[in-house]
């Protein structure tokens with residue numbers, strides 16, 4: 081297939097990304113001796129062979145037996161196992177046959193294959209077994225945590241001397257901190273008395289947000305039905321600012337406290353990116369107008385989107401990396417949005433996603449470290465720590481007690497080895513892939529791309545039967561205008577069924593895509609309700625995926641999408 085010039089990979093860019101692949105994604109013992117360990121090498125070797133999903137167990141020596149044992153075994157062995165007798169076969173089997181993220185075809189959801197330095201870094205952290213709960217248990221690891229937090233603060237535009245951060249258990253917990261910071265600041269009595277005591281409040285988030293935006297509220301004991309305002313999303317899946325203004329104004333008019341406004345920069349399936357500056361300005365203006373002293377805390381869920389901050393200082397005019405024309409303008413638009421991240425009071429970083437660090441590695445960043453004061457629990461609860469050191473910790477404010485340091489060490493290694501430039505190459509490379517995929521898909525009959533303008537790593541689409549639907553754009557438009565007519569439901573279901581069947585029948589060729597129940601929302605009806613349209617998606621975060629893998633996938637769906645020729649009479 082010929083590649084139009086706008087999508088071509090510049091030779092200088094190719095050299096750079098190939099260098100990144102060789103140095104940081106090769107699992108090569110020449111660069112990273114730890115992968116030369118015979119057991120690690122055998123695990124990696126098996127995975128590299130990319131055995132087809134069916135038959136993979138058979139290809140593993142004694143695979144069937146080991147699998148049966150894994151599924152049946154329920155007793156801890158009585159005796160000891162001498163390491164000289166070789167590694168535990170069950171351990172090896174489970175590692176070799178865990179999901180293979182190194183496979184170039186792996187574009188499933190927002191999961192990535194970690195880079196070599198982050199694996200190495202995490203292993204070093206595990207070896208040291210630092211516990212970040214307290215400096216007594218972490219010593220130098222606590223300084224490493226502070227260093228990474230300062231580095232991330234500088235990248236995002238926070239003052240590194242004032243900002244704080246906490247490495248925690250996943251993006252979900254980062255968002256939990258975001259909610260909690262707002263709740264404890266504006267409803268301090270909630271600390272001891274819970275949320276239903278005292279003043280009326282509403283939490284605000286976006287309908288396009290990740291499910292953790294809701295599950296966390298339930299965990300916090302927030303009355304989701306009555307005390308949560310889910311603001312509408314626009315067609316781009318970013319928050320509807322006019323609707324947000326209406327809701328916030330209504331709250332303040334009724335003397336109702338708004339602890340937290342949860343925004344999202346990079347929605348999971350469609351990469352909607354909320355603007356922060358207008359929300360920040362709106363909040364400040366309304367707080368002044370209504371004389372509200374404790375302002376709503378603005379948290380940004382940037383679990384996926386955060387790596388765009390590596391481009392805040394990129395010279396888009398000179399384009400030193402040679403990012404292709406199909407990708408540069410969209411990247412610049414998103415980088416401009418991320419330059420507003422600094423207006424958030426806190427935000428979520430998942431290193432474990434687009435940051436190429438092994439699980440779990442997440443960091444909640446807080447613009448004003450003093451905000452953590454509001455989370456402090458009574459010192460009397462913490463009897464067994466050395467009080468002399470407590471001024472230097474967030475011990476009294478963290479949700480967790482023990483905090484493992486593997487995620488921190490992994491993140492730190494990724495940052496120090498890849499540097500800003502390495503991350504820029506990786507991110508730009510995946511976006512070039514996403515755009516190439518969009519371009520190829522747009523040539524397939526019956527395909528409608530979802531929010532292509534959002535220019536994130538995720539590419540969602542709906543596929544219609546070309547024998548029935550001649551114009552996918554018009555069909556999607558019809559589907560978006562939800563109404564109660566039974567003919568409408570039938571037609572949407574017919575289309576969804578077609579795509580779902582094609583998806584299941586096709587098997588996984590070239591790229592391992594996912595089925596998503598909610599790839600697009602319909603228009604809001606007069607009651608403010610909207611429906612979900614399902615579809616398929618691929619998320620391009622894998623540095624090993626190449627145009628050839630994309631071409632292979634496209635050929636396989638083209639074969640299905642070709643309209644059936646009418647039979648000769």
Ligand SMILES: *Cc1c(COP(=O)(O)O)cnc(C)c1O
Nearest residue numbers: 250251252290292348381383384
């Ligand atoms: C993945 C994701 C989360 C949840 O993060 P975990 O690390 O899986 O807990 C939250 N928000 C968004 C937008 C995400 O994509």
